[in-house]
Amino acid sequence: xxxxxxxxxxxxxxxxxxxxxxxxxxxxxxxxxxxxxxxxxxxxxxxxxxxxxxxxxxxxxxxxxxxxxxxxxxxxxxxxxxxxxxxxxxxxxxxxxxxxxxxxxxxxxxxxxxxxxxxxxxxxxxxxxxxxxxxxxxxxxxxxxxxxxxxxxxxxxxxxxxxxxxxxxxxxxxxxxxxxxxxxxxxxxxxxxxxxxxxxxxxxxxxxxxxxxxxxxxxxxxxxxxxxxxxxxxxxxxxxxxxxxxxxxxxxxxxxxxxxxxxxxxxxxxxxxxxxx
Numbered sequence: 001x002x003x004x005x006x007x008x009x010x011x012x013x014x015x016x017x018x019x020x021x022x023x024x025x026x027x028x029x030x031x032x033x034x035x036x037x038x039x040x041x042x043x044x045x046x047x048x049x050x051x052x053x054x055x056x057x058x059x060x061x062x063x064x065x066x067x068x069x070x071x072x073x074x075x076x077x078x079x080x081x082x083x084x085x086x087x088x089x090x091x092x093x094x095x096x097x098x099x100x101x102x103x104x105x106x107x108x109x110x111x112x113x114x115x116x117x118x119x120x121x122x123x124x125x126x127x128x129x130x131x132x133x134x135x136x137x138x139x140x141x142x143x144x145x146x147x148x149x150x151x152x153x154x155x156x157x158x159x160x161x162x163x164x165x166x167x168x169x170x171x172x173x174x175x176x177x178x179x180x181x182x183x184x185x186x187x188x189x190x191x192x193x194x195x196x197x198x199x200x201x202x203x204x205x206x207x208x209x210x211x212x213x214x215x216x217x218x219x220x221x222x223x224x225x226x227x228x229x230x231x232x233x234x235x236x237x238x239x240x241x242x243x244x245x246x247x248x249x250x251x252x253x254x255x256x257x258x259x260x261x262x263x264x265x266x267x268x269x270x271x272x273x274x275x276x277x
Contacts (some may be wrong), residue, residue, distance in 0.1 A: 002201055020093060022110075023101040028120040029090035033083060036225040040232045044083075051080035051261035053224050055091075056277065059254035060129070062098040062109055069099075070106075071138055072129040074113070075271070080261060082123035085224050089186070092253050098132055140272035142196050142248075144174030147210045154211060159229060163212040166202035172242075174198040175206065177213050180247060183220045191223060193249035194274055195230065198266070201240025223249050224259045231261040233248040242266055250276040 020027065034044045042048065057074040064070055073096075078085065094116070103109045110127050117125040130136055156163075180193040195213060197204075212233070216226060231245045246260040246268045256277045260268045 020097040022136070024099040025094065025116040025119070027090055027097065028116060029083035029087040030120045030122070031087055031222075033085055033224070036221065037228065040229060042228070042232070045248070047081055048235065049080065049228070049261040050264055050266075051227075051259065053078040053080070053085065054258040054271070056251070056256050056258075056273070057091075057095055057254060058251065058256075059092075059154070060095055060098065061186070062259055063100065063102045065102060065104050067102065071132060072106075073132055073134070075128045075130065075253040076117060076119040077126045078117070078121050078258075079123050080224075082125075084120060084122050085222065086117065086120050088253070088255055088257070092255060095254075136271070137273055139275050139277075142176045142194060142272070142274070143195060144176050144198065145271055147175055147177045147206055147213075148179055150207055150210050151249040152210060154214055156211065156215055157217040159175050159215040159233070160212065161237050163208045163215065164233060165205040165208045166238045167205070169203045170201060171203045172200040173203075175204070175209065175217075177210060179210070179214055180216060180226075182216045182223070182226050183218065185220045185222060188220065188225075191242070191249055191252070193247050194276070194277065195227075196246040197230075197234070198242075198244040198246075198250075199234070199238070199240040200242045204234075204238055223247060223257050227259040227261050237276050245269060248272075248277060 055076040060074045061069055061071045106129060108130060113127045114125055174196065176194060176196040179193045180195045182191050183189065184191055227245050227247045231243065234243055242263050244260065244262040244266045246258065248258040249256055
């Protein structure tokens with residue numbers, strides 16, 4: 001049975017008026033990050049990481065001044081320090097409102113998106129619009145070594161940092177897995193993803209790391225908080241000098257999200273899109 005958090009009491013998911021015909025910034029539903037961060041020991045205003053939530057919207061359309069439809073793919077970046085994330089269903093409904101709305105220019109669309117999203121998130125949000133055949137959107141592969149071929153036995157499908165073990169050797173490496181799965185805290189439906197971990201520090205036991213990541217399989221939480229959970233557990237158990245955790249979740253409802261969290265000075269690989277996005 002899914003549990004609907006108190007912060008989602010007035011969220012638009014499940015309402016009968018599902019698809020607005022006209023632009024309405026009021027559809028965006030912000031959710032405070034602090035409530036989910038507190039159990040991880042993250043104090044409001046004192047983040048132990050830097051990062052962003054990178055979103056792609058593949059169903060973006062509006063009308064030009066003469067009523068002709070235009071289409072694009074949008075990329076949004078919300079800073080991790082923003083006090084609010086934005087619930088994805090409300091984001092989709094908000095974007096649907098552009099479909100029959102006239103804008104004088106592409107720049108006006110971007111300005112409108114940046115203004116509304118920044119107001120909802122409580123921090124500046126960057127917006128880029130791409131033509132649907134732009135080479136920037138080409139599918140890529142994650143860098144590093146994949147853990148998924150490890151032949152391990154699994155009997156624990158809840159996150160347990162006890163699986164995380166390190167040796168004495170100091171290494172610098174990039175590891176990834178496509179076996180990440182968590183569940184939506186709103187509907188309980190599965191959220192599939194890939195996760196990349198780049199670090200310098202005591203060498204992580206790879207089998208233990210894969211067991212830990214698979215442990216999210218029955219965990220209900222937002223994508224952003226799953227990444228923060230992984231980051232905090234790795235910092236506590238492995239104590240690396242540098243760490244980057246990046247998850248690229250599978251597209252759902254025309255939207256995908258790729259949150260990343262890192263120690264200061266670390267940056268994710270150049271923008272990339274996986275085959276499942």
